Amino acid sequence: MSDKLRLGMIGGGPGAFIGGVHRIAAQLDGEYELVCGAFSSDPEKSKASGMELGLSPERVYRSYHELFERERQLPEQERVQVISIVTPNHVHFEPAKLALENGFHVVLDKPMTFTLEEALALRKVVEASGKRFCLTHTYTGYPMVKEGRQVVASGQLGKIRKVYVEYPQGWLSRFEEGSDNKQASWRTDPSKSGKAGAMGDIGTHAFNLAEYVSGLTVSKLCADINTVVEGRQLDDDGAVLLKFANGASGVLMASQVAAGEENNVKVRVYGEHGGVEWQQSDENTLLVRWLDKPAEIRRTGTGYVSSYAQHNSRTPAGHPEGYLEAFANLYRNFALCVKADLAGQPTQPEWEDYPGVEDGVRGMAFIEGVIASGKSDQKWINFSIEA
Amino acid sequence: MSDKLRLGMIGGGPGAFIGGVHRIAAQLDGEYELVCGAFSSDPEKSKASGMELGLSPERVYRSYHELFERERQLPEQERVQVISIVTPNHVHFEPAKLALENGFHVVLDKPMTFTLEEALALRKVVEASGKRFCLTHTYTGYPMVKEGRQVVASGQLGKIRKVYVEYPQGWLSRFEEGSDNKQASWRTDPSKSGKAGAMGDIGTHAFNLAEYVSGLTVSKLCADINTVVEGRQLDDDGAVLLKFANGASGVLMASQVAAGEENNVKVRVYGEHGGVEWQQSDENTLLVRWLDKPAEIRRTGTGYVSSYAQHNSRTPAGHPEGYLEAFANLYRNFALCVKADLAGQPTQPEWEDYPGVEDGVRGMAFIEGVIASGKSDQKWINFSIEA
C-alpha cells in the first residue's frame, strides 16, 4: 500500500496559475496523492476540474465546507490528510482555519491572509490545533537560497550589515484589469487581494527572502508606495528602506511595472567579511564574495554544499533545478515532517526548514506596515508584532 | 476514472540515477501512473524498490520477462500501456524488443542499444510493431532548444554553415571504477556500456542536439578519441570534426575529464545571417545573434516564442524550468500522442516533436563511427546508415 500522503485542494480550478504549480510540486517527489478537492467557488467548475484531474467524482466537492464535512466522516485510512489552499487572498483564512480545526494539516499560498488581524487569529488556530502548517514562500525552497542562509548562519561573514532585496516584474505595466487576464484582475482588486497589490503579491516574497537569508528581523521601515498605472486600485510599485533589529540596514524593491522584467527576484546580504548573492535567473548558483579572496560560485548538486542544500536537490550538478523543484521542496519537507510525526519518529532540521505561520504573520505585518508608511509623512515606522 | 497512462518500468532500482529522473519526469504533468515494474536484475532488490514506490506487490516483477508475460494477460483496462526502460546499455535491446512485440509503447534511455546492429534491428521491430517509441535525449525537451530549432527551420538565419556543440564534464577526472560510484563503474565498463564511454554517454547527446537544432545530418566525421585516466577501459574524452550533408561543417567536443565542469552542454548554430546559442547553465534563454542587429535574448514562458517553445513550458517567464521539466516534456509529448492515438484523434506537430528510433540509430552509428575514426589514420570517414 502506498505511503503517499492524501492531499486535498481548495481552489486551483480553471484559469488559476498557482493551483497547477501546487499540484506539480506536491506530486513531483511522489510524496502525495491528490484524493479530493473543491476547486472553484462555482460547483460546476469544481466538478469539471476534479474530473480532469482524475479524481473520484464523490470526492470532488462543491465547496470547501462540504469538503471538510464529508472528509472528516471518512475512515481514517481514506480521509484526506493535508489540505492545500490556493485561492485568492480573501479566501485564505476561513478554509485554513476550518481545515486545521477539522484535524487536517495545511499548506497555504501566500500572503497568508487578507488582513493582519486574520493572520494573528490564524496563528492562534495553528498553535491550538497541533497540526502542521506551511506557507508557500517558494524562493526559500531553492537549494542555493538555503545555502545562502547557512553561510550567514555559520558566522563566516561576521556581523550582517546590509541587505538588498529586489523583485522586479513588468507584467502589470499596462492596465490589464477587466481583461481576460484573470491573474491581473484579482491581484489588483482590493476586495480579493487585500490592502496591497505589488507589496502583497511580490513584496512579501522579497521581505521573507531577506529575513530568511539574513537570519535577521526587520524592526523599522520607511516605504515609498506607488500606483503607477492609471486607474489601478492598488499599488503596483514600491521601495522600502529597512532597519533590522541587529542594527543592519536594507533596501527592498518590488515593482510590477518594471517593463520587460520577468521574475528575477534577487537577494544580497553583506557582513563584515563578505557577502552572498542569489537571483532566480541563475537559480542554481550562490555567489559568495569575500573581502580579500576570490568570490566563490557555489552550485546546486555538488558535494561541498551544506546538508540543507544537498537535501533539497535531486539531480547532479549542472542539471538545473528550477521553480517547480523549489516549490516541491516545500511540499516534500512538509511531507517528511508529517510522516515522521505520524510514525512517531523525530524529524531532521533540514525537513523542518519550510516557511510557517510566523512567516505569514510577519508578511501580513509587512503589508500593513508598508501601506501605512507609504501614506505617512513620518520617516520611520516601527515594525513589531504582538506575541 | 483517471485517464492517466499506465506505466511500467524496467530498471531504476537502488543506486540508479536515471530511473528516479524518469519517474519524476513521467509523473510531473500527471500524465502517467506507475503501475508495475522490474526494477533490478536482483529479484529482491526489485521487490524492495517496488514496495518503496508504493506499487501493488503482485505487479512488482522479478524480471522483465515475467513482467511482459504477466502484464499481457491482464485485462486491457488494467494492463500496462507504456514501458520505460532505464537499464544500462547492454540491457536495452531485448526488453525494448519484447515490450514492443508484446504490444506496449516504449520509452527508452539513450544510447539506444549496445551495438549499431541491435539499433538497426530495433528500428525494424518498432516499424513492425506499430507502437510508439521515444528515446530520451533530454536536451531536445528544453523549450529554448526547440525554439532554436524553430529559428533555424524558419530560414531566418539563411543557409546553415557552422555547428559547434560541446558537452564538458569533470566527474570522471579520477579513476572511480570499482568504488561505490555505481554510475562510474558501469559507464566505464565495456561489457555494460558498449564500445564507447564518454562518446556513448554524452557524445551521443551532443550529436543529437547538433542535428536537432541545425536540422542537418552529419555525412562525414574525423574523431580524436582519448582515454585520459590511467587504467580506464573506455574513452573518457574526445573531439570530432563534422561535415554535414548540406556542406556545413562542425565541431563536437565531449569530455568527462574536464575537471570542475558540471553538465554545461552547449550548442551553437550559425547561418548566413545570424546564429543561435543555447547552453544548459542558462537553460531558459536562447541567444539569437544577427549580423547587423542587436542579439536577442529569447526566454521560456514568454508570449513571443514559437508554439513549440510555448507548448513545452509550464510557468511564467522568469520562473526557471530545468532538467526535470525538459525530461518531462518528452514524457508528456509521448503521452499526448499515445492518448490521441487511443482516442482516434489526430496529433499535433508540437506533440510529435520527441526523439525516436531514428535518433537512436543515428546515435549508435555515431558511436561506432567515432570509435572507428579514432583508431584510423585516415582523416574523414563516411557517416551513412543503411535505410
Add this chain to the structure above:
Amino acid sequence: MSDKLRLGMIGGGPGAFIGGVHRIAAQLDGEYELVCGAFSSDPEKSKASGMELGLSPERVYRSYHELFERERQLPEQERVQVISIVTPNHVHFEPAKLALENGFHVVLDKPMTFTLEEALALRKVVEASGKRFCLTHTYTGYPMVKEGRQVVASGQLGKIRKVYVEYPQGWLSRFEEGSDNKQASWRTDPSKSGKAGAMGDIGTHAFNLAEYVSGLTVSKLCADINTVVEGRQLDDDGAVLLKFANGASGVLMASQVAAGEENNVKVRVYGEHGGVEWQQSDENTLLVRWLDKPAEIRRTGTGYVSSYAQHNSRTPAGHPEGYLEAFANLYRNFALCVKADLAGQPTQPEWEDYPGVEDGVRGMAFIEGVIASGKSDQKWINFSIEA
C-alpha cells in the same frame, strides 16, 4: 607643429589614484600634451612628480598659485590651455576659480566642491569666464551609457516610470583610516572630503548616472544614511528614495561596506514599453528590454548603435573598452569642443555631451540633501537648486 592642447595638472602626485587616471585619459587619444603642473601641496613632491612625468623643470610649480602666475605670462602659443584639477575635494573650488579667472579651461574631478555654496559660486565663475568646464563623472563617458540615454531620449520606452541606480563597494569594510591607505584616509576625513563620505564619493556618481540616462531631474528625496564602521567620521553607506519631476520614482543605493563588491555601478531605467540596463562589470553591453519582445543586447563598436555611442568608441565590437576609455571620452570630447572653439568652428552635439558645471551643482545639492534627509524625521525633502 602638434595641434595637441597644452594641459596642466593640479594634484595627482605620489599616492594619488585619480591623477594617474586623468593623465592616461588625457593622453589616450593624443589630444593633449602635459606641459606643466603643481602636483602636490608639498613643493618637493611636486618637483619629483613633474620630473618623473618628463616635464621641463621650470614648468613644475610649487603651488597652483605659482602655476597660474607664471603660465599666464608665457606667450600664448606656449601657455597652458586646459587645467586638470585632481586634488581632494577641499582643494577644488579655489584652483578651479583661479584657473577660469586666469583664462584657462578646466577639467575638475568630482564632487565639484567642498560645499554647495562653493558650487553655486563656481557656477557663476564658469558662466562669467566664457571658458569650458568639465566635471569628470566618468560613467557617462561609457558608450553604452550614452546609448542608454539615447534610447530613453528617443521616446521608444514611453514615459519613464522607474529608476534604480546602485554603486556597491566593499573597500571601506574595515577601519582603514590612519593606515597607509591614503585614499581611505582623505575620503573619510570631513576636513578634506566634505559633509559626506560614500554619498560624496560614489553616491554623486550614481545620482549623476540616474539623471543622465533617464533624462529626468530629481525633485524630492528621502535618505537613510549610515556610518557602519565604528570610529568612522563620515557615512560609508546609504540608500535614497527618489521622486523625479515627471512623477517617476527611483531608488539610489551606495555603499562602501558591501564586503566583496568592487565597483559594479549599475543603472536601470524603465518606461511604459521597456527599459534599459547598464552595469560596469559588463561595460560594453546595454540591455534593452521590451514588454512584448525579446530583450536586445546592444554592444559597443557595432554599426547599429547611436551616433553618440559610435563617436565614443575606438575598437571593433568585442574588443572591450573599459574605464580608462570612458574617462578618455570625457577628455576627448572636451578637447574637440575647445579646439573647435579655438578654430571658430561649430561643435557637434556628440562632442558637447560631457558633464559640466550644472552636473556639479546638482551633485553638491544631492550631497547636502541626503545628509540633511538622513538626519531628519521627515520623510521627503524637496530637492531644488537656486537658479
Add this chain to the structure above:
Amino acid sequence: MSDKLRLGMIGGGPGAFIGGVHRIAAQLDGEYELVCGAFSSDPEKSKASGMELGLSPERVYRSYHELFERERQLPEQERVQVISIVTPNHVHFEPAKLALENGFHVVLDKPMTFTLEEALALRKVVEASGKRFCLTHTYTGYPMVKEGRQVVASGQLGKIRKVYVEYPQGWLSRFEEGSDNKQASWRTDPSKSGKAGAMGDIGTHAFNLAEYVSGLTVSKLCADINTVVEGRQLDDDGAVLLKFANGASGVLMASQVAAGEENNVKVRVYGEHGGVEWQQSDENTLLVRWLDKPAEIRRTGTGYVSSYAQHNSRTPAGHPEGYLEAFANLYRNFALCVKADLAGQPTQPEWEDYPGVEDGVRGMAFIEGVIASGKSDQKWINFSIEA
C-alpha cells in the same frame, strides 16, 4: 628631459585599424613618444598621416627605406629607438629585418611574416642583432590571461590534459572583398595575407593563447579548413584537433563566418584537479574551477592575484581594463625591458613576459601546418620546427 622611448611607425596610415591601436597602446602609459614614421606605401598618404599625428615634417618619410637611412644618421639622442611595424603581412619581413639590422628594437604585428621561411630567417636576424623584438599577440597582455598561465604554472591543476580555444567572428560572413572595407580586402587576399586567411588572422592568436596559458607545445595537428563564402580566395573558417608534447589533447576553432559573433576569443585549460577559463567578453575575470570545491572568480585589480596580473593592471578592481590596456601591456613591458637594458639594469620576469620571435615562428608553422593538413587525407601531421 623626457625619458620616453622614441618610437617610429611603419604602416598605420589612413583606413588602417591596427595602426591606431598600436599608437594608443604605445602612448597609454607614457613610455613612448612617436617621433617618426613611414605610414603608407603612398608617400602623399604617409605625409598626411604624419602631419595629422603632429610629427615634424622632416621625420615623416616616404618609405621605410628612407626612414632607416635617415634615422640612423641622426644623433643618438634624437634617433628613433623602437620601430613599430603595422603593415599587412607581406610587408612584415623586410622592414623588420632592416630595422633590426640598423640597430632598432622592433614591435611587429602578427602573424610575424608572409611565410614560415621568412619567419625562420627573421629569427636568425633577431638573434644576430641583439635587439629586442615583440610580436603583438594582444591577448597574452590581459592580466587575467597571465593569471591563467600562472595558475597552470603553479602546478595546482596537476598535469594538463585538455585545452579548448576558440575565436569566433562573423564579420566576413558576406563577400566584402573589393568593397570599401579595406580590412576585408587585404586580409582575404593571398598576395597580402599569405597562405591563410582566418587561420592567419585569428587562428594564430588562438594558437598562441592556447600554448601561452597551458605552457604546453603542440606536437601534432589535424585540421579542417574551409572557405565558406563563395568567391573568397582564402580560408574563412577552420577547426583543428591538437596533440601536445605532454600527451594532452586540444581543439582550436576559428571562424570569420560565425554570423553575429564579435571577437569573443576564449580559452579553457583543464588539468587533473581543475581548470581555468578566460574569455574576452568578460576580460577582467579568470574562472578557476576545481574538482571538489567551488569555482573561483579571480579579478583584475585585486590584491590576491599573481605578481604578473598585478603588474599588468592600472585601476582598482571593478574598473574594467580592456583591449587597449592589454595591448598597452605589451608595449609597456617591452619599454621596461629596453629601458633597463639601456640603463644596464636587470629586468624583472614580469617585464620579460611579452610575446617574441619564437611565438612568431610557431605561429607561422601553425599556419603552414593547418593549411597543409587541411588539404591532406592523412589524419595527423607532425608539428615541429627546426631549431
